[in-house]
Amino acid sequence: MNVERVRRGIGSDNTCRICGHDLEELLHVLRVCPMAKDIWNKLIPIEKQVRFYFRSFHEWMTENLQTMLSFGSNGIDWSCLFGMISWCIWKNHNSFVFRISLGARRKSSRSLIVGYLGCSVLERELWGILDGLDMSLDQDFKYILIQTDSCEAFNAIQEAFVGDSKSTLIRIIHQLLSKVLHWSIQHPSR
Numbered sequence: 394m395n396v397e398r399v400r401r402g403i404g405s406d407n408t409c410r411i412c413g414h415d416l417e418e419l420l421h422v423l424r425v426c427p428m429a430k431d432i433w434n435k436l437i438p439i440e441k442q443v444r445f446y447f448r449s450f451h452e453w454m455t456e457n458l459q460t461m462l463s464f465g466s467n468g469i470d471w472s473c474l475f476g477m478i479s480w481c482i483w484k485n486h487n488s489f490v491f492r493i494s495l496g497a498r499r500k501s502s503r504s505l506i507v508g509y510l511g512c513s514v515l516e517r518e519l520w521g522i523l524d525g526l527d528m529s530l531d532q533d534f535k536y537i538l539i540q541t542d543s544c545e546a547f548n549a550i551q552e553a554f555v556g557d558s559k560s561t562l563i564r565i566i567h568q569l570l571s572k573v574l575h576w577s578i579q580h581p582s583r
C-alpha cells in the first residue's frame with residue numbers, strides 16, 4: 394500500500410494508483426476502492442450493503458470472518474469465502490500496483506493480510522504454501538517441491554490426495570498443483 398510505503402520512506406505518493414483516492418490504506422484497498430466494491434456489490438444483497446460498508450475495519454473483518462452464516466444455495470462457508478475474496482482483492486491490487494517491483498514485496502503483502510485474517514497456525518502455513526505456489530506458477534515452474542515445517546499442513550496436503558478435502562484452501566492448493574508436471578512435499582524433521 395502506498396500509505397505504508399510512504400511511512401517506510403520508500404515512496405512519496407500515498408494516493409491509490411487505481412482510483413486516485415487520497416489515502417491508499419488497507420480498508421480502502423479491500424472495501425472502498427471501485428475494484429473491490431464491484432466484487433462485493435455482486436455478492437452482498439442490497440439490503441445488507443449498508444451494514445457491510447459502514448463498519449469500522451476491525452468490526453468488518455471480525456464480523457465477516459467469524460460468522461457461521463453460509464452463502465448461496467450450496468451452503469458455502471461465508472467466512473471462508475470472505476477471506477479468500479479479500480485475499481484475491483489484495484493480491485490483484487498489488488499485482489496491478491507493483492507489477493514491476495514484485496518479488497519480495499509480494500511476500501510481505503501476504504504476511505500482512507494473513508495477519509489481519511487471524512488464521513490458525515495451519516491456515517497460515519497453507520496460505521503461505523498457496524502464495525508460494527502462486528508465485529511459482531507465475532514464473533512457469535513445472536517442478537515444485539514444497540517444504541513445510543508444519544506436520545499438520547504436510548498431512549492435510551498428502552491426505553487430500555486420497556480423499557476429497559473439506560478445506561477450501563487445500564482444494565485450491567491441489568488445483569494449482571494439478572497444473573505442474575511434477576510436485577512433491579517434504580516435512581524436514583527439525
Ligand SMILES: [Zn+2]
Pocket residue numbers: 409410411412413414421425426427
Ligand atoms: Zn482505489
